[in-house]
Amino acid sequence: MSPDIATVVIVPLLAVAAPILARLVGRVAAIPLVVFEIVLGLLVGPSVLGWVPASDALHAVSNFGLAFLFFMAGNEIDFPAIAGRPLRRASLGWLISLVAGVLIAVLLSPSFVTAVYVGIALTSTALGTLMPVLRDAGELRTPFGRAVTAVGAVGEFGPLLAISLFLSGRKPLAAALVLIGFAVVAGAAVWFASRGAHRGFHRLVRATLHTSGQFAVRFVVLVIAALVGLSLALGLDMLLGAFAAGVICRVLLSGGDEEDAHQIEGKLEAVAFGVLVPVFFITTGITFDLRALVSDPHALLLLPIFLVLLLVVRGLPGSLAAPPGSTFADRASITLFSATGLPIIVAVTGIGVSAGELEPGTATALVGAGMLSVLIFPLVALVLRKRSSDGGERPADPDHVPVVG
Numbered sequence: 001m002s003p004d005i006a007t008v009v010i011v012p013l014l015a016v017a018a019p020i021l022a023r024l025v026g027r028v029a030a031i032p033l034v035v036f037e038i039v040l041g042l043l044v045g046p047s048v049l050g051w052v053p054a055s056d057a058l059h060a061v062s063n064f065g066l067a068f069l070f071f072m073a074g075n076e077i078d079f080p081a082i083a084g085r086p087l088r089r090a091s092l093g094w095l096i097s098l099v100a101g102v103l104i105a106v107l108l109s110p111s112f113v114t115a116v117y118v119g120i121a122l123t124s125t126a127l128g129t130l131m132p133v134l135r136d137a138g139e140l141r142t143p144f145g146r147a148v149t150a151v152g153a154v155g156e157f158g159p160l161l162a163i164s165l166f167l168s169g170r171k172p173l174a175a176a177l178v179l180i181g182f183a184v185v186a187g188a189a190v191w192f193a194s195r196g197a198h199r200g201f202h203r204l205v206r207a208t209l210h211t212s213g214q215f216a217v218r219f220v221v222l223v224i225a226a227l228v229g230l231s232l233a234l235g236l237d238m239l240l241g242a243f244a245a246g247v248i249c250r251v252l253l254s255g256g257d258e259e260d261a262h263q264i265e266g267k268l269e270a271v272a273f274g275v276l277v278p279v280f281f282i283t284t285g286i287t288f289d290l291r292a293l294v295s296d297p298h299a300l301l302l303l304p305i306f307l308v309l310l311l312v313v314r315g316l317p318g319s320l321a322a323p324p325g326s327t328f329a330d331r332a333s334i335t336l337f338s339a340t341g342l343p344i345i346v347a348v349t350g351i352g353v354s355a356g357e358l359e360p361g362t363a364t365a366l367v368g369a370g371m372l373s374v375l376i377f378p379l380v381a382l383v384l385r386k387r388s389s390d391g392g393e394r395p396a397d398p399d400h401v402p403v404v405g
Contacts, residue, residue, distance in 0.1 A: 010052050014040040015278040032133050032378045034281045038371055041285020054287045058279075065280030066343055067242040068272045069128035070156065071224050074246020075268070076131050077153050081141075086150035086321050093317035093338075094154045097123040098162065101313045108305070114362070117352040120162045121366050122306070122313045124344035125155025126374065130337055132273060133378050137385070143323040144330060144385065148337045151318040159344045160240045167351055168235050178234050185230065186244040193252035201252075206260055216264045217271060220249050239347060284346065288371065289364055299361035299368075306369035311377075315339030329388035336381035345370035 018036040025031055044051040052058075082090075102119030109115040130152050131140070139145035164182075165175045208215040224245045231241030254261050293299050318338025322331045349366050352358025 004055075004057075007052050007055060007058055010044055011058070011279060011282055014044065014282050015275075018278065018282075032129075032374070034129055035375045035379070037278050037281035038285040038374065041282035042288055042290065043285070045286035045288065047288065047290035052286055054283075058283055058286070061276070062280045062283035063238070065272075065276035065278070065283075066346075067224055067228055067238060068276045069280060069343060070239045070242040071220075071246040071249075072268070072272045072277075073128040073131060073152070073156055074243040075250045077127075077149060077247070077250075078146075079247075082146050082150040082153065086147050086323075087154070089321040090147075090150040090154040090318070091158075093151065093320040094123060094158045096317040096320075097155075097314050098158070100317070101309075104309060104313060108302070109362075111357075113357050114352070114359075116166055117348055117358050118362070118366065120159050120167070121341075121345045121348040121370075122309055123155065123162070124159045124341035124348075125152045125314060125318065125338050126341050126343055126370075127152030127156045128277075128343060129374060130340060130378065133382070137382055139385070144326075144334070147321045147323050148334055151321050151334065151338045155314065155318065155338065155341070156344065157243060159348070160237055160243065163344075163348060163351070164236045164240060167348070167355075169355075170235065178236065182230065182234055182236060182240070182244075186227070186248065189244075189248045190251055193248055193255070198252065198255060202255070202257070202260070205253075205264070206257065209260060209263060214267070216253065217267055220245075220253075220268060223249055237347060237351075239344070280343075284342070284367075284371065288367060292360070293364050293368055296361045296364070299365040302362060302365035303368045303372075306366055307372050310339040310341060310369060310373050311335065314341065327388045329384045333381040333384040333388070336377040336384070340373045340377045340381075342367075342370035342374045 014037070018033055018040060021036045021040075022031060022033045025036075041052075043049060046053060098119065101122040102115055105115035105118035105122065106112060109118055127149070130148060134140045134145045134148060140149070161179065164179050165172060168175045168178075170178065205216045205219075207213070224242055227241035227245040227248075228238045229241070231238050253264055293303065315335035315338045319331045319335045322334050326334075345366050349358060349363035353360055353363050
């Protein structure tokens with residue numbers, strides 16, 4: 001079988017096999033789906049069986065899956081729900097993470113520039129990965145889930161801003177001006193989306209909701225492509241555009257009929273988590289150079305260090321957003337969720353290696369730590385959260401008004 005045919009057949013096969021395995025193993029332990037996608041990709045990739053090689057075509061589809069992952073993160077964040085204390089605490093925690101990450105990375109890196117790459121990578125939280133986990137666990141709308149969402153929102157958006165400011169190759173002032181220009185465009189789009197009923201738009205959405213037209217899905221893909229293209233044209237990271245596209249589309253599409261919005265959300269989830277996002281996680285496993293990691297003692301030593309640093313640098317400050325009255329188990333769970341990072345680590349290390357400012361071994365160790373964080377931290381966090389809930393220690397929802405009668 002030729003490499004191209006193997007890729008076309010095996011990658012979809014793995015995407016189907018992953019939820020089946022997750023379902024079977026779920027009878028024993030609730031392991032997040034992405035764990036199986038990454039492990040299966042690693043198994044068939046060049047590092048183990050060698051059935052599926054890394055290729056430009058696979059990389060292109062993977063990048064679109066990554067963009068859709070960040071789009072869904074921006075689209076699913078309920079900003080009014082996390083506004084106030086959760087967002088303030090999460091923002092404070094991320095600033096602490098950034099300072100601590102860079103300072104600690106200076107001790108491990110040969111230069112300050114390398115330390116910036118490592119420090120920013122250590123401040124990320126994989127919100128796009130955690131949202132499905134929280135949804136499947138029934139935690140997305142709880143105070144606990146809102147706290148994790150706030151930490152994840154800042155932990156994805158903050159590093160994207162840092163990448164654009166410090167890793168774009170421009171001077172900080174020029175980078176800031178470009179970033180402000182992008183923010184103005186994105187803000188204007190959000191403002192326009194929130195103004196008026198847009199009746200003609202929503203009539204077309206409804207008219208094609210169950211036809212081959214599928215205007216809503218096509219429009220979303222266009223918005224993602226437009227903002228990703230704008231980000232790249234401005235020298236910003238493409239994920240910033242994808243995240244902004246999610247926020248804009250949430251505002252615009254939620255302005256129509258509630259039932260239509262619910263159906264559109266289902267269609268977008270089908271495209272993202274049914275097709276594109278699995279390709280990103282499977283490709284992450286395929287392209288991970290396990291042999292290089294094992295053969296490089298320095299990189300092998302750095303991997304557990306980076307994994308621990310994700311907990312210390314990102315996890316502990318993230319726990320500041322824990323709801324009032326949280327148990328120790330809940331705080332430990334938020335710490336683990338906060339320290340779960342992979343997509344931005346992949347993006348940051350890719351930029352660093354391409355620029356020649358990050359050693360491949362260090363990049364491999366960082367990505368390996370990110371993969372292990374996705375494999376381990378959510379699983380342990382869910383176990384701790386379940387124990388807290390089963391013990392009747394779940395904190396009260398401050399927004400809940402009891403009904404008397």
